Amino acid sequence: MSKLFRTRRSVLYVPASNPKALAKVASLDADAIIFDLEDAVAPEVKDDAREALRVYFKSNPDSRAERIIRINHLASEWGSEDLLAARACKPNAILLPKVENLQDVTGVAEVLEETDASENVRLWAMIETTRGIINADEIAELGLRSAARLDCFVVGTNDIAKETGTVLQKGRQFFTPWLMQILLCAKAGQLDIIDGVYNDFKDLSGFASECAEAVKMGFDGKTLIHPSQIEPANEAFTPDDKSVADARSIVEAFSLSDNAGKGAISLNGRMVERMHLEVAQKLLARTKAIGQN
Numbered sequence: 001m002s003k004l005f006r007t008r009r010s011v012l013y014v015p016a017s018n019p020k021a022l023a024k025v026a027s028l029d030a031d032a033i034i035f036d037l038e039d040a041v042a043p044e045v046k047d048d049a050r051e052a053l054r055v056y057f058k059s060n061p062d063s064r065a066e067r068i069i070r071i072n073h074l075a076s077e078w079g080s081e082d083l084l085a086a087r088a089c090k091p092n093a094i095l096l097p098k099v100e101n102l103q104d105v106t107g108v109a110e111v112l113e114e115t116d117a118s119e120n121v122r123l124w125a126m127i128e129t130t131r132g133i134i135n136a137d138e139i140a141e142l143g144l145r146s147a148a149r150l151d152c153f154v155v156g157t158n159d160i161a162k163e164t165g166t167v168l169q170k171g172r173q174f175f176t177p178w179l180m181q182i183l184l185c186a187k188a189g190q191l192d193i194i195d196g197v198y199n200d201f202k203d204l205s206g207f208a209s210e211c212a213e214a215v216k217m218g219f220d221g222k223t224l225i226h227p228s229q230i231e232p233a234n235e236a237f238t239p240d241d242k243s244v245a246d247a248r249s250i251v252e253a254f255s256l257s258d259n260a261g262k263g264a265i266s267l268n269g270r271m272v273e274r275m276h277l278e279v280a281q282k283l284l285a286r287t288k289a290i291g292q293n
Helices: 019-027 043-059 079-089 102-114 130-134 136-144 157-164 176-188 204-217 227-236 241-255 274-292
Strands: 010-015 032-036 066-070 093-096 122-127 150-155 192-195 221-224 264-267 270-273
Touching: 010 019, 010 227, 019 043, 043 079, 066 079, 079 093, 079 102, 093 102, 093 150, 102 122, 102 136, 122 130, 122 136, 130 136, 130 157, 130 176, 136 150, 136 176, 150 176, 176 192, 176 204, 192 204, 204 221, 204 227, 221 227, 241 264, 241 274, 270 274
Parallel strands: 010 032, 010 221, 032 066, 066 093, 093 122, 122 150, 150 192, 192 221
Antiparallel strands: 264 270
C-alpha cells in the first residue's frame, strides 16, 4: 500500500478521559490529534477513557485532522483492551509507546492483520527510551515494509530525560545528538518524524524558537500539549514565501525543453542539480497539502 502524503506540522495530545477537551477537538486547527489512553489517563479511569473514545468516534465519523490513538504498551495490563478499542474506532493510526525493538511494532501489526483491520489503520512509534534510540535504525526499516504499517516516529523527550537523567533545557544542547540520530534513522526508513513536546505552554516565544530549531533539524512537525501551541507550530512548519518561490523556479527551469535530460543547470547565478529538483518538488507537494487542509 502506498503511503498518503499528510501534513503533520501540529500534533496535539488530547487525554481521552477529558470530555471538555474531546468536545473542543473539532474546532481546533491542528493537523493531527493524538487521543491519549496512556500517560495522560490514570489507571482507575482507563475503562472510562476507552468508552469515551468509542462514543466520540461513533458520533464523529469524519475529521479534517488526522486522528491517532495512543495505547498502552501491549505487554501492560491495559494494552490488549486499548488495542481492541482503538481498532474498533478506526483511527488513521495507532501510536505505540516505548517502542524498543521490531517486535513492538510487528506484534501489533500482526494483531491488526489477524483481526482484518483496514490497511488504512497505520502505526506510529514513540522513540522515548535509551533502548529505543539504540535500535531506532532497525525499527525504522519497518517503514520500508508495507505489512508493518509503520508511517511515523514520535520523539518522547520527557521520557528520554527521565530515563537518562539528562536535563531538558532550552536549546536542548545535550539532546541534539540523540534527536539527530533518531531523525536520521526515520528518514532512512522513509518515515515522518515528529519532535517532542515543549512543556511550558505559556512560553510561546520559547516554543516558537524550539519549533524553528526543529524545522532546521529536519523534523516534519511537533507534538503539542496545549491548543495555544497550534498556530505557532503551523506557522513554523509552513514553508515561507521565498522558499516556495525558489522551489517553483527550479521546477519550471527543469521543465524547459532546453534543460530536458540535463543533470545540472545554471539558475540565477548558481548551479542546480537534479537532487535540488527533488527537494523542490517535495516542498511544493507539502505546500499544496497544507493549502488543502
